[in-house]
Amino acid sequence: MKQWLANFKESKFIKGAVYAIVGMFSYPGLNLINKLEIKGMENLQKLPKQNVLFVSNHQTYFADVITFLHIFCAVSWRKKNKLGVPYYLLWPFTRVKYVAAEETMKSNWISKLFSLAGAITVKRTWRAEGKEVRRGLDASDTRKIEEALQKNWVITFPQGTTKPFAPGRKGTAFIIKQHQPIVIPVVINGYWRAFNKKGLKFKKKGTLLTVTFKAPLQIDYNDTTENILAVVMDAIEQSKKFMLKGKHHLMSVIDK
DSSP states (O other): OHHHHHHHHHOHHHHHHHHHHHHHHHHHHHHTSSEEEEEOGGGTTTOOSSSEEEEEOOSSSSHHHHHHHHHHHHHHTTOOSOOOSOGGGGSOOOOEEEEEEHHHHTSSHHHHHHHTTTEEEEOOSSOBTTBOOOOSOOHHHHHHHHHHHTTSEEEEOTTOSSSTTOOOOHHHHHHHHHHOOEEEEEEEESHHHHBOTTSSSBSSTTOEEEEEEOOOOOOOTTSOHHHHHHHHHHHTTOSGGGTTSSHHHHHHHHHO
């Protein structure tokens, strides 16, 4: 029974239906009520359909990932640096997984629905229900991400938190070192201003939302996890040298 339920959740039909529902309700907030500016979609057009890891900074629980799903579907329909009319939701690109905290995805019916879009639920390695209870790399969580990479694009947030300039987690670097995926850095901004922390309610309408997909990272997979993580954090502009570089970074820190 458990295997049947797992297969049902993973079916393209179910994921496609969730994409269509979530996409239909989220599109106005991303592209009409606010303004979405996308750069670097050309870096996605010739990627293989598996073993691609997207690493990004994180500003809301859900709006960031929902935007990525819109963009990936748009790319599969050969759109360039814009979403346009969302007819791509009629036949969405569903070979996408995203890493999310287990406690977040079980918090309410909306998060449970969205988990059907491809959530890889992991246990927070430093907190549960706001309390620090555990440290270190969870092998089962790492294994789930590695298995997902075999057939999908995977989105992960190395910091594991929406707090800007939080340190990255070595688990991301470990996966990169062991599985050697193509790594695409993503830098987002404006979400902290436009939405609440969950990304489901508006804070300020008319906000410019920016998403930049950079070229694949040139990574020495034989390097240490510390050095690989440093490369990733630089690429997503969350390392110390970016901390107060520009007004948008300063304001996002103040807003927290």
